[in-house]
Amino acid sequence: MxxxxxxxxxxxxxxxxxxxxxxxxxxxxxxxxxxxxxxxxxxxxxxxxxxxxxxxxxxxxxxxxxxxxxxxxxxxxxxxxxxxxxxxxxxxxxxxxxxxxxxxxxxxxxxxxxxxxxxxxxxxxxxxxxxxxxxxxxxxxxxxxxxxxxxxxxxxxxxxxxxxxxxCDECRPIYRRALIDFLTGQIDSLCSDCKRRYEVNPLRVLDCKVKGCGEIKKKAPGITDYLxxxxxxxxxxxxxxxxxxxxxxxxxxxxxxxxxxxxxxxxxxxxxxxxxxxxxxxxxxxxxxxxxxxxxxxxxxxxxxxxxxxxxxxxxxxGIREPVPTVYFAAIGDEAEKAAYKLASEMRTKGIRVELDYSGASLKSRFRKADRLKATYVFIFGEDELSRGTVRYKRLSDGEQGEINKDDVMQFFG
RNA sequence: GUGAGCGUAGCUCAAUGGUUAGAGCACUGGACUGUGGCUCCAGCGGUUGUGGGUUCGAGUCCCAUCGCUCACCCCA
Incomplete structure (x- = not known):
């Protein structure tokens, strides 16, 4: 790569x-x-x-x-x-x-x-x-x-x-001093990281996850008592x-x-x-x-x-909710593809998500693809529909099919 | 910066040092010529991270290197 x-x-x-x-x-x-x-x-x-x-x-x-x-x-x-x-x-x-x-x-x-x-x-x-x-x-x-x-x-x-x-600026230094005084007596028992923390930022010792330091922490003065x-x-x-x-x-x-x-x-x-x-x-x-x-x-x-x-x-x-296509447009034949191309443009302009492909693959493979894309509808548009001025639809969830007038497509989506 | 683990197909993973590196998923097509999911069949897909070494023979062992992951320090 x-x-x-x-x-x-x-x-x-x-x-x-x-x-x-x-x-x-x-x-x-x-x-x-x-x-x-x-x-x-x-x-x-x-x-x-x-x-x-x-x-x-x-x-x-x-x-x-x-x-x-x-x-x-x-x-x-x-x-x-x-x-x-x-x-x-x-x-x-x-x-x-x-x-x-x-x-x-x-x-x-x-x-x-x-x-x-x-x-x-x-x-x-x-x-x-x-x-x-x-x-x-x-x-x-x-x-x-x-x-x-x-x-x-x-x-x-x-x-x-x-x-x-x-x-605050008033009380934290006092607490810090008290903590340092306490830790100075315990320094040999601290883990190596905490020995470094003791030098750099003593308050961090409180954050340590090492068991031995935990024991020491229990006896250490708490910030709450010094506010x-x-x-x-x-x-x-x-x-x-x-x-x-x-x-x-x-x-x-x-x-x-x-x-x-x-x-x-x-x-x-x-x-x-x-x-x-x-x-x-x-x-x-x-x-x-x-x-x-x-x-x-x-x-x-x-x-x-x-x-x-x-x-x-x-x-x-x-999990994740991902938007899916409303319509997968399967047009068959040059003339139908051309008309579908135009219709898809109109539908998209109105905000309907339409997928159409230019592969010319078999209807079966287009259905497969529509299914994989989780499209709500497949629109079938071939010679017959073209001559009748209709679009055949199939709802993938339950397989319901029907034919609607091309001009009523927008209405179909209410 | 320190430590550990892991790198094999797009993904998840197999392969005692020994034939031509496999499977599932995914993808493409077919069975079904204009109807998806389920099933079956076929196809596509690899410089086994990279470079050296050991060996008759290395995905496998050794060294180096790069990358990823996890942990430490610290942080959202």
């Missing part, structure tokens, strides 16, 4: 593409009543948008970005996530001068240079939302409510909603509203997010059917990020849904 797709990217072909269309249109339908409007940002940004936004020491920035110099020597990066670009657009276009809160959603490809595996690709797609200008915990709950609604509409259940609060009064009240209120909205959730004090910009609320939606990495959606609050981008002190919250992972779940649950 001469050419092949790049590692970790993939073609989205029919029938899968119909699933994607369904997912995307459901997202639009679900988000609209919550007041979300679409925003489209470029797939490429100046590299600083991500290094500053996501954090210099995160894995994404350190080893996963598609970064290159353009012809003028400026460093550009294919977006590895959606929040930083949307925040950049929000600040650059002064969207904060519009009435708060401003709510946006986006749908599109992201790029990360990673080893592909189940549910992980180098080009993958996210449906994300970002809300600017509201710090009330009711907004956090609302965003989760919208997620719940989306998954319900798209027909995926058995999901776990996990929430946590990782505090400042503001963060504690916010988190308590959020849980209250989630209960009010009857959103089933679990508090997971060990959940740590990989991006630096999160404050207070973080959450993940996971499924046990997704293999090693089970998150199908994740997000959180980022109250300092807009300032970081040179904007006003405006809080934000958002999430992203992994479309590939979601599509895999839906495919498992209920």
């Amino acid at each position: 001469k050419y092949r797709a790049i590692k970790g990217v993939q073609d989205i072909l029919p029938p899968d593409v119909y699933l994607w269309q369904e997912v995307e249109s459901t997202a639009r339908q679900v988000f609209a009543p919550f007041g979300y409007r679409e925003i489209r940002t470029p797939v490429m940004e100046f590299t600083e948008v991500f290094t500053r936004g996501i954090g210099e020491t995160t894995d994404i920035v350190e080893k996963e970005m598609y970064t290159f110099n353009d012809r003028a020597g400026r460093s550009m990066t294919l977006r590895p996530e959606g929040t930083a670009p949307v925040v950049r657009a929000y600040v650059e276009n002064h969207l904060y001068s519009l009435p708060s809160p401003q709510k946006y959603y986006y749908i599109g490809p992201m790029f990360r240079y990673e080893r592909p595996q189940k549910g992980r690709f180098r080009q993958f797609h996210q449906i994300g939302v970002e809300t600017f200008g509201e710090e009330d915990p009711r907004m956090d709950a609302e965003v989760l409510d919208m997620l719940r609604c989306f998954f319900e509409r798209v027909g995926v259940d058995n999901l776990r909603f996990e929430v946590n609060s990782i505090g 400042c009064s503001g963060c504690r009240e916010h988190f308590d209120a959020l849980r209250g509203y989630l209960e009010l909205l009857k959103i089933p959730f679990r508090v997971n004090p060990e959940m740590v997010r990989g991006l630096d910009y999160y404050t207070r609320t973080t959450f993940e939606v996971t499924s046990e059917f997704l293999g090693a990495r089970s998150a199908v959606a994740a997000g959180g609050r980022y109250d300092k990020l807009i300032e970081e981008f040179g904007g006003p002190a405006v809080p934000g919250i958002g999430f992203a849904i992994g479309v590939e992972r979601l599509a895999a779940l839906i495919k498992d649950r209920h």
